[in-house]
Amino acid sequence: MATELFLILDPHATAGGEREPLTDTSDVVWVPDPATAATIAADGARSEVRLIELYGGFGFAGARQVIHAVDGLAPVGVAGHLAPPRGSFAILIEDDTADPTTDRLVRRHPDGTRTSIIRVPRAAMAELAAAELADGAVRVELCGGTDLVTAADVADRVGLDADIALVTWPFESLSGAAAYAASFA
Template identity: 45%
Template sequence: MTEDRNFDETFIFLEPGADPDADRVVVDNGGSRAVFVWAPDGPAAARVAAELADGGVRLIELYRGFDLTAAAQVIEAVGGRAPVGVAGHLGTGPATGTRISRSATIYERPEADPGTDRVLRKHATGGWTAVVGAPDEAVARVAVELVDSGAELVEICGGAPLTTAAQVRAAVDGRVPVTLVGWPFESIDGAAAFKAAFQAGTA
């Protein structure tokens, strides 16, 4: 684990064989520091989340492979120190046990340039994860581009409206599943506080 653990938010992805100490990328989103981390399973993700919570992370979002068991492991490890959001399927999702090797996560930022505000993480298994920032009006277009490039799953950040995720689902026209991060009951207050701070420019 890197010694610099002071981040505003983190996205955690599941990827078999990942090393969460090495498989991570730090991104500066207009003054807000985010870290993207890939972990091999729920227990490893829980350890990462607990350490980041110790360092003061203010928001955690779970993507790419988390089921209820793995998400619960993270929530229990964090112990209420940060809100934890989980990507959930809108409508019909992939069948149980379906292996996603190429996924796209899109986070909504009004000032983002999707051409440059992107991370492409290639995995030893041959797959990849793309993480792209885009203004709301460009999210659906970016999703289609990523699906055209081979993404098998599109995940929309919890900071985007549900209506944006619905537009993405319509734009990809059933070619791949679409998820949107939601906030379980125990995380609602923390997520609302983070949103308020973000809108005030203090997140």
């Protein structure tokens, strides 16, 4: 069972969501709407999930649904976009042991767009973000484990006009996210 859930809005996902393993401890779940995400997140938080991140334009109202459903059992972070991307996008997950050429999931959508989830070492994150944008991504979202210095390096590399977001942790999730991070120290 995964201890981390990455919930990604995808209007083409099946009603109950579609789960894929990302690592031994992380699952990606494609969800058609925030209500489905809230159900999956709550079920996970009642079992072994200890961290939840929301991607793909949940917005405040969608994030609120998930946070209420989880009811403090796990921290919930959200990429800072209020609307879904209007085209292909990439999610970069910092992992210094990863090979970004093979450690990735790519989901192709019926409208011709794609969502790429790529595990990438910190030192390569800025270059990979630039490559994804050059390859047609309209947005890059950085996982909640990415530090602000690395996020700034990405912004410096791709320019301020690029659509870049870093998962943030609302106040009610800070202590849980910190405890989760400390478990790896």
